[in-house]
Amino acid sequence: MTIKKIAVLGSGVMGSGIAALCANAGFDVVLLDIVPEGAQERDPALSPSHREGQQTVAGDNHKKSDRNALAKGAIEKQLSSKMSGFTHPKNAKRVVAGNLEDDLDKLAECDWIIEVVLEKLEVKHKVYKTIDAVRKKGSIVSSNTSTLPLNKLIEPMPESFKADFMISHFFNPPRHMPLLEVVKSPTMPQATYDAVKHFADVHLGKGCVECKDTPGFLANRIGVYWLMVALYDAIEMGIAVEDADAIMGKPLGIPKTGVFGLFDLIGIDLMPLIAKAMLDTLPESDVFRSIYHQPELVTKMIADGYTGRKGKGGFYRLDAKKKKEVINLKSGEYAAQKESRLESVNVGKAGLAAVLSHPDAGGKYAASVMLKVLHYAASLVPEISDSIRNIDDAMKMGYAWKWGPFELIDRLAYGGKSGTEIFAAKCVEFGLPVPAIIAQAAGRTFYKTDAGQEWVLGLDGDYSEVIYPAGSLMLSDVKIRSKPVMKTGAASLWDMGDGIACFELNTKMNTFDLDVFASLHKAIDVVQRDFKGMVIGTDAERFSLGANLGFFMLAANTASWWAISDAVRAGQHAFMALKFAPFPSVASLSHMALGGGCELLLHCDAVQAHIESYPGLVEVGVGIVPGWGGCKEMLLRHFALQGKAMAGGPMPPISKVFEMISMAKVAGSAHEAQEMQILNAKSGISMNRRRVLADAKIRCLELAKNYQAPVPATLNLPGASGYAALCMAVENFVKNGRATPHDEVVSKALARVLTGGDTDITQAITEQQLLYLEHEIFMTLVKSKGTIARVEHMLETNKPLRN
Numbered sequence: 001m002t003i004k005k006i007a008v009l010g011s012g013v014m015g016s017g018i019a020a021l022c023a024n025a026g027f028d029v030v031l032l033d034i035v036p037e038g039a040q041e042r043d044p045a046l047s048p049s050h051r052e053g054q055q056t057v058a059g060d061n062h063k064k065s066d067r068n069a070l071a072k073g074a075i076e077k078q079l080s081s082k083m084s085g086f087t088h089p090k091n092a093k094r095v096v097a098g099n100l101e102d103d104l105d106k107l108a109e110c111d112w113i114i115e116v117v118l119e120k121l122e123v124k125h126k127v128y129k130t131i132d133a134v135r136k137k138g139s140i141v142s143s144n145t146s147t148l149p150l151n152k153l154i155e156p157m158p159e160s161f162k163a164d165f166m167i168s169h170f171f172n173p174p175r176h177m178p179l180l181e182v183v184k185s186p187t188m189p190q191a192t193y194d195a196v197k198h199f200a201d202v203h204l205g206k207g208c209v210e211c212k213d214t215p216g217f218l219a220n221r222i223g224v225y226w227l228m229v230a231l232y233d234a235i236e237m238g239i240a241v242e243d244a245d246a247i248m249g250k251p252l253g254i255p256k257t258g259v260f261g262l263f264d265l266i267g268i269d270l271m272p273l274i275a276k277a278m279l280d281t282l283p284e285s286d287v288f289r290s291i292y293h294q295p296e297l298v299t300k301m302i303a304d305g306y307t308g309r310k311g312k313g314g315f316y317r318l319d320a321k322k323k324k325e326v327i328n329l330k331s332g333e334y335a336a337q338k339e340s341r342l343e344s345v346n347v348g349k350a351g352l353a354a355v356l357s358h359p360d361a362g363g364k365y366a367a368s369v370m371l372k373v374l375h376y377a378a379s380l381v382p383e384i385s386d387s388i389r390n391i392d393d394a395m396k397m398g399y400a401w402k403w404g405p406f407e408l409i410d411r412l413a414y415g416g417k418s419g420t421e422i423f424a425a426k427c428v429e430f431g432l433p434v435p436a437i438i439a440q441a442a443g444r445t446f447y448k449t450d451a452g453q454e455w456v457l458g459l460d461g462d463y464s465e466v467i468y469p470a471g472s473l474m475l476s477d478v479k480i481r482s483k484p485v486m487k488t489g490a491a492s493l494w495d496m497g498d499g500i501a502c503f504e505l506n507t508k509m510n511t512f513d514l515d516v517f518a519s520l521h522k523a524i525d526v527v528q529r530d531f532k533g534m535v536i537g538t539d540a541e542r543f544s545l546g547a548n549l550g551f552f553m554l555a556a557n558t559a560s561w562w563a564i565s566d567a568v569r570a571g572q573h574a575f576m577a578l579k580f581a582p583f584p585s586v587a588s589l590s591h592m593a594l595g596g597g598c599e600l601l602l603h604c605d606a607v608q609a610h611i612e613s614y615p616g617l618v619e620v621g622v623g624i625v626p627g628w629g630g631c632k633e634m635l636l637r638h639f640a641l642q643g644k645a646m647a648g649g650p651m652p653p654i655s656k657v658f659e660m661i662s663m664a665k666v667a668g669s670a671h672e673a674q675e676m677q678i679l680n681a682k683s684g685i686s687m688n689r690r691r692v693l694a695d696a697k698i699r700c701l702e703l704a705k706n707y708q709a710p711v712p713a714t715l716n717l718p719g720a721s722g723y724a725a726l727c728m729a730v731e732n733f734v735k736n737g738r739a740t741p742h743d744e745v746v747s748k749a750l751a752r753v754l755t756g757g758d759t760d761i762t763q764a765i766t767e768q769q770l771l772y773l774e775h776e777i778f779m780t781l782v783k784s785k786g787t788i789a790r791v792e793h794m795l796e797t798n799k800p801l802r803n
Contacts, residue, residue, distance in 0.1 A: 546595025623787030
């Protein structure tokens with residue numbers, strides 16, 4: 001089957017988020033909701049083509065009278081939200097708002113109808129009967145339910161409907177959370193089910209995890225239990241909120257929000273509702289039934305409006321001076337947040353066993369919580385899934401855990417004993433029955449690597465290969481089956497097959513220093529000799545945070561300006577060697593590429609970017625200008641975009657580049673990076689993070705066919721006249737209080753680079769001349785007190801200084 005158009009029924013936070021996600025992927029979406037109370041009556045004389053936007057009441061009653069107000073308002077909220085569901089505002093144009101009375105005819109055009117209405121069976125059944133009367137034959141209908149059993153959802157429906165039905169449970173926010181839990185109706189053809197999963201994987205960027213039709217499916221079944229146990233144990237053991245989140249975060253591979261930060265994010269008032277929905281459907285024997293209760297503190301917080309980030313605050317809040325406060329779990333009083341001083345928080349590098357065995361309060365708390373949670377997860381096999389890998393994937397993609405429950409058990413290994421062996425002993429020690437899957441492991445690991453392949457333990461007691469969907473690739477997959485072609489202390493080069501190599505940075509945060517540049521030159525030589533092209537990629541969370549500021553600060557403190565000068569020139573030479581190499585280079589981009597990381601992208605032939613990529617030239621934040629060709633490349637791209645006709649003269653492209661760099665603009669998505677010209681016309685976007693590297697390889701192979709290295713370009717820049725115009729704009733910003741004194745210094749220095757220095761519009765400036773100018777201005781700025789203060793502040797606080 002082919003999915004071209006999608007309908008989403010229900011325009012709440014989830015429904016509108018799913019609609020935005022589908023629009024981001026390039027698909028037309030119909031978003032329908034109920035007609036709001038008090039809306040105008042539909043004029044029966046209007047044909048379907050005239051219904052859209054039907055309005056008869058003007059003035060302040062305009063929105064109230066609009067029969068599509070709920071869906072329209074939801075789209076507007078997604079656009080205006082700080083965490084917008086749209087990767088670019090233009091994508092909202094793909095979503096058509098309507099209502100469930102006037103616009104049902106639109107469903108006949110849709111290939112996939114996603115229901116996201118109230119979690120009440122009677123409401124869902126009414127909607128299903130309504131849409132079944134108008135949908136086209138073979139269209140998929142799915143529910144986003146997280147609590148209602150599939151068999152109950154389809155019980156009153158005809159067999160033709162049941163064969164087209166499945167559950168597709170997205171996680172909030174749909175744009176950012178990769179998990180999609182799916183449950184197939186018994187009569188849905190496997191080919192149809194597989195087609196929907198493939199579509200969600202490739203086009204929506206989802207990691208599809210197959211679930212059994214059980215309460216809470218996989219992630220919430222374990223995740224809700226984890227949250228409640230962590231809350232109860234913190235109260236009972238007298239653990240401060242800050243300490244609980246510190247230990248229940250990075251040391252365990254859990255996001256820094258920890259437990260209480262996550263409660264605030266989800267909404268404290270939603271937790272009782274989620275728990276009730278679970279209790280309504282959980283088996284009588286489930287341990288969650290015996291432990292669940294709502295603490296008096298939580299009841300009072302909800303009553304007082306402390307429901308989390310959406311309310312007056314939650315376990316954390318801001319005081320009148322915007323300083324963070326945290327609640328005392330026993331007294332209910334708020335006090336200034338303190339940094340956790342638990343020793344157990346700092347032993348994470350020694351392994352999970354070191355954290356859970358630490359004798360301080362944090363270690364005891366983490367051990368108490370995680371023993372219960374891991375035992376619960378292991379005890380649910382095979383009730384909720386026949387695959388431990390599916391459970392691990394669900395927690396990693398749905399709750400952003402670095403490791404799933406069974407991977408965590410493996411990581412308990414210590415002193416020559418396996419994790420399963422240690423965990424079984426702990427169960428016995430605390431009087432817990434040893435789960436069948438633990439007993440079956442018999443001291444073996446759940447996961448292993450052998451002969452260049454990952455293996456996972458199955459319910460039959462044997463290992464089977466870990467299989468990923470075709471086109472899914474991470475650099476770790478390459479590493480398992482091969483050794484590096486080249487390796488230095490700063491970088492590695494890997495053979496991806498088919499004549500394509502992958503250059504990987506190995507520095508902290510993938511930052512650049514002289515060793516990285518030397519390694520890049522070495523890799524270029526190897527690829528030129530032995531390969532067709534090169535991908536630059538990483539499995540790290542961030543692509544690159546640019547220059548190693550610690551090196552620059554050390555050199556500045558010792559007045560070793562020659563060292564900084566050498567580093568700037570070395571970066572310029574390395575990136576120019578990459579740009580003009582006799583083979584194509586493609587950056588495999590995900591997440592942040594800041595400063596020098598963005599400059600690296602700009603010197604590649606193309607970028608294959610994950611949709612959630614955030615590149616930008618942010619050097620002004622530390623008081624410098626891009627010095628490794630960032631100014632040069634952005635000018636070249638924006639002049640090329642303007643065209644040879646140079647309509648409007650040279651200032652429009654210069655002004656555009658000046659605005660982006662002087663404001664340290666970072667793209668909010670790959671779509672915004674395209675608009676900023678950081679991603680050029682040869683570049684592409686992948687929706688799924690696990691597909692970026694494979695797609696980059698394909699793009700590199702395509703470029704390698706009859707590849708010709710680019711020809712060095714020239715630009716005609718205005719010099720003094722353009723510089724004066726930009727300086728005037730900067731001075732106005734300062735006058736209006738929108739720029740600081742050192743902002744003025746840095747911005748005027750940037751203006752000199754972008755306008756070409758001592759030139760005029762009649763002279764052609766080469767790329768190398770622009771690099772000389774970047775170097776000159778960089779070295780002037782880096783010696784200034786204002787810039788040194790900015791670098792120091794960034795290193796100390798990880799935040800820019802406005803001096």
